[in-house]
Amino acid sequence: MKYRHLAIPVALATAGAVTLFAPLAQAQMPRPMSSQAVNDRAVVMGILAAEFSLQQGDVASAAATYYEVAKRTQDAKVAERAVDLLVRTRRVNDAKEIAALWQVADPDAIRPLQIALALALTSQDETRAQQAVTRVLSLPEEKRAEAVMDVARQLAQYRDRDAAVKLASVFTERLPKLPESYYALSVASTGNNNARINESMLAIDRALALRPDWPQAVAVKSRLLLARSAAGKEGAADRAAAMSVLEKAIAAAPDSRELRVLAARTEFDLENFAEARKRFLALADEGKEDAEEMRLAAALSAYHAKDWVTADREFSEALEADRGDPAAVRYYLGRISESQKRWAEAVERYSQVPPSERYWESQLRVANALAQDKQMLQAVAHLRALKPGNALERLSLAQTESALWRDAGENVKAFEALDAALVVDSEDADLLYESAMLAERIDRMDEAEKRLRKVIALQPKRAHAYNALGYSFADRNINLDEARTLIEKAHELAPDDAAILDSMGWIAFRQGRLEDAAAYLKRAFDKFQDGEIAAHLGEVLWALGRKDEARGIWQTQLKAQPDSDILKKTMARLER
Template identity: 30%
Template structure:
């Protein structure tokens, strides 16, 4: 839901204040003074159904004052669960209006809608004509899928407050099943029929349809509702429904129109900024700059404009914007991109400090990968320590952090240490497919084909359709001219999943070459080269052409391979294997 119920806003405002204890008591006759008095047993609906005559209130005892004090302390320190329990106990023992109100509000805050309904019912016994009390009972009843109570409470609320904004009353229904949520549609329909002048009901209906995934019906409902009475929240719901229906053009039209009609609405602006950054519209840089100029203190807008500036290589603007975000909720993201900017500007020490300032995932892993490149030649031990600390702090990220450490030593040319790191990693995470795959690729470079085959076989036992593993093992067999029929099957399975992957297309061409299907091999290798400049693929094509007596073109592709990689091992191997004179 995009709107917050007025009741919740009102009660939360009360909760954050220090309450005067004397304000919670009255001086009317006492019904039961002991904290051990029996709690009320009537249901919320039954309580709310009693006579409209307010019942007598009861003063709190000394022990109850102590409980109230504990409840207020819990409230002020933000322990709303404990505060809700304490207020609930008091409300079940005493007839005190403010206690009932606080018990109701606190149980809404902690999501205990059964208790919320109970205390709202008590509130209404004490104050039957209070619209906020009926609002509270509506919220609780809807959250509990109690259609009978919800219908009566909603209609009573609207009778007392005809202009009530009821869309926030759906805030508690997210835990209901789809069938339970669907069952609430007639409740809204009845209220709308009884109170046609209240356009908020139609808005709530459109929200509920959206929650149910009935996007087309929701879109029809919100359009009709906006025609009656519009608001930014309603426009934003229509915008989101267009996105759900993948109607990007119409979504763009709606959000652009909202930004023009409500130029000072920050929610519209931040939503527009997020959409504009992800959009392919050619004017998005101009849009984001305009939004930032109007809302310079909105972090979401500054973030979107910063990312757009970075993507456009406008690093000066990006740096200024990310600096504004280092003390915001986007602090880690800001430090990460500032580190990348420092690397681009060739200030490695500054870049390293930025990367070290990133504290948590998701940007922590990327920051440490960047740090490993910055410090690989000067401080590899410090990189290891940073990675070790991150593994301790975030165990779920451990496998990818081990991979960064192994890659550090691979880049340093210390393959023995890299393989040792993979060994440690797999001891800590046996069977991790990413680690097995990476170690297999390193094993291939070291000629350790038994380890490669063992690892990739284990990956495929866990993930039979892992296209990367299928391709790697199939290509390795094809390159070694062994298990060709099985290699072809593996590569074909990989192609089924990723038919446009040029690396798999290369593997397909190479295995067909090994099987003697030269024309088919040529077709696949040319297709691969259409989307990837690779000395390896060029050398493979040269071999296929050479075998077809197309020596002149083969020589041209070998030249191309060496132009892309002057030390191309694949091209040199093919020259040697086919005894090509160069």
């Protein structure tokens, strides 16, 4: 769960990109134009007519009028107003035309470059994007760094990494002594999805070499190290390095609040919640403008540290003092009640979450709390009264009802909940997959097979769909050649998945390849100590005559999973 869930912004280096449809929304009447333009009666009448149209709610007419007036006057302020209205009415090509005019009218301004680039990137117009980036080079020297950073924020959010890197490379080639150039290349390389981490790291190291302990560059490097730690073998070393980079920068600039806030957030991301809380509280005690934000962050740290008493008290205090996003605060209060199994209180708290990004999840959690409180009929009635607004909400609604029935041991009703949702969303692969798993549980094998084959057709790279169908055949000892083909395809797509390794072992066992079976099952069990895998591995070892080894694996796993039905049945069958 990320830190931003309390609507407390995490100041990552890639945040704050220009948004296409928002930046000019609050524009006012243009300031006075040149005397020549003002003396043009047609221009003045055009502006008055456009503003009157706006007052009447006719944005389209206002945009059309300002478009013509901007072309006639060549005035920067008129162009700014025109671009705003053209964007709001989705006339993107016309907005790009007037943005180009705006740049000519005010060649030293950063704003028209921002808007021109945003328009170009939104419409994937690489030529105009290149023109906007290149124009930064002609800005006065004192404005270039700021302009490059503006471009960097936009490129960080652009989906096409190759195009983003190409655009950012203009700065490293033409402005090689400017640290912001390498910052732009770094965030353009990695974007928001942690792509090209090594390339991005080289660029940000170059930026820090030109400007040591630069807070924004330090933030990027720390983020890159954390991202690399999640993907690489040197995870612990990279996590330590992420904090070391920050501590070094703080030592060099102890008064940098930006760095100390970043250090607190990084400790949070590293799940060092107690240390994060100390840092947030120290920042809050300084009484700066963000003191309330820091106190909420400290409360969130207590929540994640499972210090329920402290978190409950501090979130309740925040609610009383009207601090933070009330929807998020009420949501976390509900989570605290749920964590302590105070189901009635959880229902009450979740029910008070107002419409927000947390509203839908809170409503689903109301149902779960009711079910946990032995009020299953009320839980289902609550779910069925909800009105999902999109496919994702329909999916989550069906999955929640199905899970409640499944937990209650009602697999037929769990299947029916998903089946009803498929009437509306018949091509939803997630619904198909989950309903196939339930169809198998209630012995509707033909239906399970049919749905899994449809999932494979819809999502040919979904490894677990191949695995589920192949394992179903292998477990029933039918269609073994097709089962092997399906499971091997799953293994090709996800070679290290324990469940798929288990299936590879089981189909090998069914086909009499006992040594292969034992090797796959041993790998699966090393990755995930599970009753079913232990049962399979033990059965193969038993068939190989290694009965004592099989018994040892069974007994050890049974201590960890005393309720494993398959493990008990396997032991009873083979030991008799």
